[in-house]
Every structure is written in C-alpha cells, then in structure tokens.
Amino acid sequence: MMGPVLAACLLIILSTAWISQANEALCKKDGGVCSCNNNKNSVDCSSKKLTAIPSNIPADTKKLDLQSNKLSSLPSKAFHRLTKLRLLYLNDNKLQTLPAGIFKELKNLETLWVTDNKLQALPIGVFDQLVNLAELRLDRNQLKSLPPRVFDSLTKLTYLSLGYNELQSLPKGVFDKLTSLKELRLYNNQLKRVPEGAFDKLTELKTLKLDNNQLKRVPEGAFDSLEKLKMLQLQENPWDxxxxxxxxxxxxxxxxxxxxxxxxxxxGCEKGGKAVLEITEKDAASDCVSPNTTTAIPIGTMTPASVIYDDIHEIKVPQENFQKFLGYQEPDHLPTQPQCLMSISGYLGLMMSLMLTSAAILYVFHFLKKA
Incomplete structure (x- = not known):
C-alpha cells in the first residue's frame, strides 16, 4: 500500500526538480549565458564577462543582476522592454557614462546600484522617470559634479550614496525634494563647502556621512532640520x-x-587637536574672511586685455585730474557728457571766431593799403 504513495511522492519531487532546472536554464536558450528563476522573475547575469547586455531577457523580469561584468557602455534603450523591473544591479563594471533616457521606462524600479564604475558625469534628467526609486548607489565612481535638480523626481528615495567620488561642490537645492531620505553618504569626496540650506528639507534623515572631505565649516543653521539624526560622521575634514x-x-x-x-x-579641529564640540567663542574669536570672498587686487597689478568690461563696476579717477583734462572747473561735481561736449564745442567755436576776425582785419588793412 505504501509503494504507490512513495512512488507518487518521488514523481512529484523529480517533477519539481526538473521544472526548477528548466526555469534556471530558460535564459540559456539562443546561446544566452544568464540564469533565470521564473518563480521569482529574476535574471542573474553577474560575473559572466559580458561586454553587452543579452537580448533574450524575459520582459516580465523584476530583478536583473548585471554586476561584475565588463560593460563599458549601454544602449539608450537597453532596458525599455523591462517595464516591470524593480531591482537593477550595474555595479562593478566599466561604465563611463549613462545615456540620457536609459531609465525612461523603469517607473517601477525601486533599487538601482551603479557603484564601482567609471562615471565622470550624469546626464541632465537621467533619473527623472524613477518615481518609485527607494535606493540609489552611485559610490566609487569619478563624479566631479552633479547636474542641477538631478534628484528632484526621487521623492520616495530613502537611501542615497555618493561616497568615493571626486565631488568638489554640490548644486544649491540638490537634496530639496528628498523629503523621505533616511541615509545620505557623501564621504570620501573633495567637498570644500556645503551650500546654505543643503539639508533643510531632510527632516527624516537618520544617517549623514560627510567624513573625508575638505570641509572647514558649514553654513549657519546647516543642521537645524536634522532632528531625527542617529548617526553622524564628520571626521577627516580640516575643520577651521x-x-x-x-x-x-x-x-x-x-x-x-x-x-x-x-x-x-x-x-576634530585642523589645528590644536580639539574636538569641534569643545570649541568656545574665546577659541574662535577671529572674524575670518569667507573663503568665497574675493580680496582686493593690489595696486600695480596689471589687468589682462581679456578683462570683460561688464565685470568692472567702478574705476576711481581723481576728480581734479579729470576736470583739468576737460578744462571744466565746476567744483561740486564732475561734468556730465553733454557738459563736456559743450565745453569742447565752445572752445572750438571761439577759436573759429578768432580766426575769422583776424582774417577780416587783415583783408581790411590790405584793401586800405592799396587805396
């Protein structure tokens, strides 16, 4: 009686195993190299030495793993068929740029990793359609700057990592729309300053990492809105x-x-070894010039011929020299342009009158002499 039951169970187990193997091998048809799991709508193309994205990825894929390959570029429509994608891993490749519109159809994407690549810049609006994105990792690239409003559409973002790049500054208001953000990583960049109000809208932030930059100080009120902060890293900055x-x-x-x-x-302070929180008003008594304020040009400095004259606000010339040059002696104010022209034209008119008068007198004398 137990024989048929055991046989049925064995048949079910073998069938399940065969279906699982079939699912795993689905993406390998047509010469593909990726593995699929249809039950999870997952495609694993990681560590396959790929130089291009396979063309036979199922359209209903929700998770696509392309990490640890040799991808150096992507077609602008590489993911346009994969409208159900929720997780996309592009980390540990050789990507130098992201084409504009590459994520255009990925409105359901929730996680995007592009870490450990060679990105030097981001196209304007590259993330605009990722309205459901919750996690964005861009660390370990070569980003030197960020486009204005690059994160404005990511209102559901909770995690943003920009560590280990070459950022020297941040666009004003770059984080203003990230009102759901809980973790922001900006460590190991070259930031010299933080824009005023940079963190004002990040009221949900719990972790902020600004360590290993070149920050000397932050604007007044920079951290006022960070009431829910639980972890803060500020070390390895030359705090002045x-x-x-x-x-x-x-x-x-x-x-x-x-x-x-x-x-x-x-x-910690750049000099003295004290922690910044121990500094008193007596320690920091100097009213230092802001690093963004330009100093006056020393007297005698030559101005290059390429100076744009619109940038010259005022050239001070001694009033008496200007007056002597124009022959205008009114003491209370410099002459206006019409006044200068009147002075010059009057002078020329006087000279002409004298010349004509002299000629007339000579003519009369000459006439009388002949008579």
Missing part, C-alpha cells in the same frame, strides 16, 4: 576652529551630544 564661523557647529554638536547622538565627536 580659529574662525567664529565654527561656533554654530560647535554649539549644535554639543547639544546633540547631550541628546545622545552618535558621531558628534568625530569632527
């Missing part, structure tokens, strides 16, 4: 504790230390 511009940050860090925030002691 000699200028009174550091006082805001010192007071804020001290307050957060009393509230139990982790990482507030990671900001």
């Amino acid at each position: 504790c000699t200028c009174n511009g550091i006082i805001y940050m010192a007071k804020w860090l001290k307050k957060k230390a009393d509230e139990g925030l982790g990482g507030v002691d990671t900001a």
